[in-house]
Amino acid sequence: MSVLPSDEAFVAALPKHELHVHLEGSMPPETLLVLARRHGETGLPGTLDGVREMYEFTDFDHFVATYLRVVRTLRDREDFRLLTQGVLERLAEQDVRYAEITFSPLLHTARGVPAQEVFAGLEQARTAVEAAGGPVVRWVTDVSGHLGPEASEETLDVVLRLGDGAPPPSVVGFGLGGPEVDRRPYARAFARAREAGLRSLPHAGEVTGPDSVRAALDDLGAERIGHGIAVAADEALMAEVAERGVVLEVCPTSNLRTRVVGSYDEHPLLRLLQAGVAVTVNSDDPPMFGTTLTAEYLLALQRLGLTRSQLLGCARTAATAGSAPPAVVARTLADLDRAAAGAEG
Numbered sequence: 001m002s003v004l005p006s007d008e009a010f011v012a013a014l015p016k017h018e019l020h021v022h023l024e025g026s027m028p029p030e031t032l033l034v035l036a037r038r039h040g041e042t043g044l045p046g047t048l049d050g051v052r053e054m055y056e057f058t059d060f061d062h063f064v065a066t067y068l069r070v071v072r073t074l075r076d077r078e079d080f081r082l083l084t085q086g087v088l089e090r091l092a093e094q095d096v097r098y099a100e101i102t103f104s105p106l107l108h109t110a111r112g113v114p115a116q117e118v119f120a121g122l123e124q125a126r127t128a129v130e131a132a133g134g135p136v137v138r139w140v141t142d143v144s145g146h147l148g149p150e151a152s153e154e155t156l157d158v159v160l161r162l163g164d165g166a167p168p169p170s171v172v173g174f175g176l177g178g179p180e181v182d183r184r185p186y187a188r189a190f191a192r193a194r195e196a197g198l199r200s201l202p203h204a205g206e207v208t209g210p211d212s213v214r215a216a217l218d219d220l221g222a223e224r225i226g227h228g229i230a231v232a233a234d235e236a237l238m239a240e241v242a243e244r245g246v247v248l249e250v251c252p253t254s255n256l257r258t259r260v261v262g263s264y265d266e267h268p269l270l271r272l273l274q275a276g277v278a279v280t281v282n283s284d285d286p287p288m289f290g291t292t293l294t295a296e297y298l299l300a301l302q303r304l305g306l307t308r309s310q311l312l313g314c315a316r317t318a319a320t321a322g323s324a325p326p327a328v329v330a331r332t333l334a335d336l337d338r339a340a341a342g343a344e345g
Helices: 007-012 029-039 048-054 060-071 077-093 115-131 149-162 184-195 210-218 229-233 235-244 252-257 269-274 293-302 308-321 326-343
Strands: 016-022 096-103 136-144 171-177 224-227 247-250 278-281
Touching: 007 293, 016 224, 016 247, 016 278, 016 293, 016 308, 029 048, 029 077, 077 096, 077 115, 096 171, 096 326, 115 136, 115 149, 136 149, 149 171, 149 184, 171 184, 210 224, 210 229, 210 235, 229 235, 229 247, 229 269, 247 269, 252 293, 269 278, 269 308, 278 293, 278 308, 293 308, 308 326
Parallel strands: 016 096, 096 136, 136 171, 224 247, 247 278
Antiparallel strands: none
């Protein structure tokens, strides 16, 4: 009689696709200290313990304010290369085969950093890591809600200029994050983005109610929803999301750390799955929330009540819901099938 692997061994062996992770929010404390010292950035802690204390958030607004403080340390191409290299190496350690990583151009261009320099640093690290056998990476560009609808138009213009009139091949999606403002005024920018071949991947239903998800679907043409957990409060919308196959990019620890959810017992991930909603498990801003994608998978099993079969279903959804090359998807699905054969329980 075979012995099933431990949860830790089971999760460690799973090939993973990460569909909801922010580049700027993935800055490890060590990198933040290096960049702050390099550029003489004041107003930030000078020790690792201080950075970790800074990452203890009182609410979502406090998280956003801290996020913007961290962004200020990114000044030039080498900074973005260093950040991206470190992020991708950490993904590789978790057997992440593919990742869609969100970055926010206007958070940098508004500070005088040319978009071309930002993107050049990202691409230098991406191509080097892929060439070395690391994860395949594609980019999602987004705008923070605090910048307003005009900024979404400007963000898209930046993306199109990066590709001489069309999105660069490595940019696959267009998003809307930050403070969860009314989604409807962003409809024109998202329509333009879809016409340019970008997938509509906005956040919604994280800190606000089901209406923001409805607006993301109806006004932004969303293919996936970042977070989206508020649909659990609306039975009809939850049923519609399930029937339409709209994928929710759920980030459990993020929801707890930003105080969107009061406890893991209250988190709706299991309820969403039981209602037939297509769900992926993601890390969002891992160093800021003290987590990793591997840790989120373990959390789903050990704290949120998912079975191994349900977690494998989430992993399969992540493999097929992104824009990964077909060969990567096929290999991941085959390896997940092998994992299921020996370790479901």
